[in-house]
Amino acid sequence: MIEEVAKAGLSVNENIVIKKNRYVGSDSKNPSGKRVCVVTGIHGDELEGQYVCAKLANVLQNNLALLNGTVDIYPALNPLGIDSITRGIPLFDLDMNRIFPGTNDGTMAECLAADIISDISGADICIDIHSSNIYLREIPQVRINEITADELVPYAKMLGCDFIWIHASATVLESTLAYSLNSIGTKTLVVEMGVGMRITCEYGDRLTDGILNLLKNLGMWKGECKPVKEPIISADRAVGFVNSGAAGIFIPSAKHWSHIKSGDAVGKVIDPVTGNVEEYVTSPCDGIIFTLREYPIVYGGSLIARILGGEENA
Template structure:
């Protein structure tokens, strides 16, 4: 019998339930939605979580599609799922936990007696530590971004090769291989010996069908390659960037992008122009280095110094 919160499944069974993470302001219990898919045959354990940032919904869309397709009688090993991590932020469609104004993916490994976010991080990290592989499903918040996977352990980490291979198997086509900030699950879990990646499934308001489709395919790639499901997966070559150049606006006004997401960029290429409301050019911003146009703001209006876009650089393939 395998349990996660109130979900409990014998071999060949599936169950859903709730994972207790504390109480709300009126004293009612808070439970994260969880699922256990316990395979009929022995095997590895995969942990999947989504929406550690409350407005990043594409991962929730992936979970909604993947779980009904998993037949535990055909599965080797176990899949543990937390469908919504940042409970409070999800309820109000915000990025950060409004109870403690915290970005959840900076709170790992958590503290079971700590703040709201630390308690949620502790409970979900306890589940993640039971796994052989971890998928922490994200997106680029509500900005515009290509579909990519992030390897966050750092290139000198003892688990880097395993994390990079997991990213290749997931197979969004693009990988960011850059050490992440402290407190990220994809930083902390590899230090426990668990290969972990951070798929960033595009960027959208609400969710995006194509990003969800790629995420679903990525999960099944992992399930097949690592032996949870029968079949064969040959990982495809990925385009990897090792860092970002980020660009802000030198002037206030309206942004007109000169590059499309995923397009190659050469040093000196115009990335965007800024005009006033009457169309008069106020600024033109060019690329410092060659790379790939990776991410951009969604709304056209900017103040001076405000973030506009990012270019992935130090690009290769693997």
């Protein structure tokens, strides 16, 4: 059942409407009363979650008898951004994922944010699916703030992602959807995978299976589940950042999600005018490349790769 979560009038004969698709299981013999929310599309240039929402909706719609509880799917928290290939909300300066929990006394965007929080609040689990931006490709991963790691890691393991990145807390992140929901007791997992403006079906299929596995573990799903892989957890491991030191075109030589040794080549930056190599980019540590640059033009400082180091690098 399609429901409106938030709505506001746009200038000319149109409303912005944030919708969700609610699936209520018909397995009424043992109603769990549980609710899981799957949300995506805060950033309008991140589309990987579109595929997951569509696929999950299709599975649930055809198997309601196997569902015990409620699954709410929110495919587009920033519908105008997705529609216009805009990362933020058009005509609004701030990143939508920096205005939560919102306020009903604020701008239109802040009012929408408050309505979204109100609607998701109280769910047993919320999964917030992000892609990377257009510049970087990410391996499927769950990102968890260190202050909620103990509580969330057991659920994150159920999602079938390659690894779980437990990152340090930062004040600026306190205005994200995930932080806001976790701070009011609604457990929220952030998934990052793929690249902006594209859909990687392999990753989407895997995450959909992972969400069904999570539902099964919560006692909400009686259908078949594919086994999920055991993720690597970043705790006690260093994450190495590789930034370009030069401006030019980045040509990768290392493969995404491959092992690399300290000093091995990640790629090179070349000058498009002269053809000269401006920089040979190398890995700062032994590990696995979980982030790799997708967009070729770089300035000094552009992120080239992130390397998940071994335990010895902690």
